[in-house]
Amino acid sequence: MTGSAPFVPRRHDANRLTLLALVAILPPVSVALAERGAAALGVLGVAVILAVIWAAVFARVRGRPFGWDSLVTALVFAALVPDAVPLWQVAIGFSFGLVMGDLIFGGRGRGFLSPAAVGLAFLLFSFPVPDMAMSGMAARVAALGAAAILLVSGLLSWRVVAGFAAGVIGLSFSAIIADVGAFVPSATLLLGLVFLVGDPVAGASTNVGRWAYGLLAGALFVLLRLAGGIDLPAIVFAALLASIFAPLIDQAVIWANVRRRARRQRDV
């Protein structure tokens, strides 16, 4: 410990947060492995190996300590990617996502996108990806378990989740749409919400902003889902678009806060 405050050791160390996220993503990954077998194992292996390699390369080039957080990206990516995708496509998509979505900005917490979402979006754009979303009940339960772990530990904002749900329900029940209102959320949607939309680095960083960001992501998901009919691209692009708007949402919240405080200064 150094000679400066606080003199209580920090409990929320970056490595521990990574560990928590890993614990949360393990059940969904295990379910995926159990359901799909060898194919999923190949995807997982490629993603994990590439995650370690890229993190090591950037740590060496930048002269920074090695960070384990890219492993979480690898597991999230592996849990969401359909297993019929050839491994070389997985490798390219994942590498693009990790490097362009995270490492190039200086590592976790310095970028503004979810690297897994960037990788999946790249994959969906570049190659014909078959619709093989996870749909079993076990996968849903595992995704809900992950959500619970992250919500309790504060890594997932309940405001984002509530905003997303409000966005989905609000748009589904409005006049335009009839059939989406009856659907049961798939495991892909749940995982995407928890790990792509809910990534604290990609979302808004103010409480009011989190509601707006969640609402936006939910509304975008419904619109994209209606247009395409498949969950995976809908949630990936909804997450990506919403996180691009997150800094703008935060700026609006900051602007409102500055205005409100200036008014208080005059009144008191």
Next chain:
Amino acid sequence: MKIRFGKGRDPAFGVTSDKIVANACVVSSVGLLARDFAGTVLDVKVAEGQQVRRGQVLCADGHDPQIVFVAPVAGRVSRIHRGARRRVEQVVVTTEDDTDSPFDPGNADRNGVALRSLLLASGAWVAFRTRPYGRIPTASARPSAIFVTATDSNPLALDPALVLAPQIDAFRRGAKALLHLTEGPVFVCQNAGEALIEPEDRLRSATFSGPHPSGLAGTHIHRLWPVSQSRTVWQIGYQDVAAIGHLLADGRIATRRTYSVAGPGLRAHTCVVAPLGAALADLVAGCGAVTAGDPPRAISGSVLSGHESPFVGRYDLQVTVLDQTVLDQTVRGPAASSLLRRLLPPAGTGATIPSEAFERLFPFDLLPVPLMRALAVGDIETAERLGCIELVEEDLALLSLRCPSGLDYGALLRKTLDALWQEQVS
């Protein structure tokens, strides 16, 4: 006026403070630390080895010679420590027989000009700190309000009402006198319970409750009288107000304060009466360390925002004694996690990961994560727009504790405030 804060947290670190024992203490030396006074250059008026009386001027402020720092004890100047660029960092006085130099209070309790010159001459002036910037106010400044902080929500702090009970008359006299220094209100901020003062027109009472930082001046000021570049308030601690009351009564400066000495390294929670700037080793001696042998690691101030230093700070009213082994066990959980800790060593400094937890710890109408990011990258303009000017170091201590980045936002804030101050004066 009653205000309750829901946001914040009282960090527990394995020590409770239900029973407090008093302990007599013999202080061998006291120190004046330049670090306590942001933006002040100490101009030494004594020589090493010189005999000084209590209340004699040790140093003046290089920018404003009317502001003086006096000796809290009678004795001999044993050391003048200079740091980088020959700047005085520490003046140490070794205690000898007690002689003091009384002042003439005259009509200072009724006359603003007389009060101001009495406070300046007796060194009581340095008890004031401005908001924004957290500096000693200039000799001619007039604040828009004065905040008397008779609350302390820091872990292991003493209850101000208990400390003030024997000297409540002096406290009231001091608080009333402060009305002569401002045209605005004087707020006495206290915990729930019996009112410390009788409120009158400009002398107002406010009651605060809730978890830390509900007892810090910054929280009170933000709620009652938000400051800006163009509106300054002063804050002063409750024991300093009582000291002004004593000074006005008999012209003798009151340099003794009641300190809380506690922490995981001590067996009991102790309260010690000692002069300002007392050596920490003397304060802690006789308080019953948990581990015999090595001297315990003592910190001036609270565990959240204190400093490691040989002497107790001018504005600190507590000493926290740490014990590494006890601290590790109580904070990091039982031994089961120790294997995990070895496999997963703490990460180095990194970037902030936003979380709702920061909002839950921060009872200000400011946006913590954008502010932390602005401070971390040194974006002074944005930090000012986000309201950093309303804060001082201690207000950000909980955020530093919670943040996985490992940054000390208090230190970053001080740099930002100093830069803003430079911009403002030039």
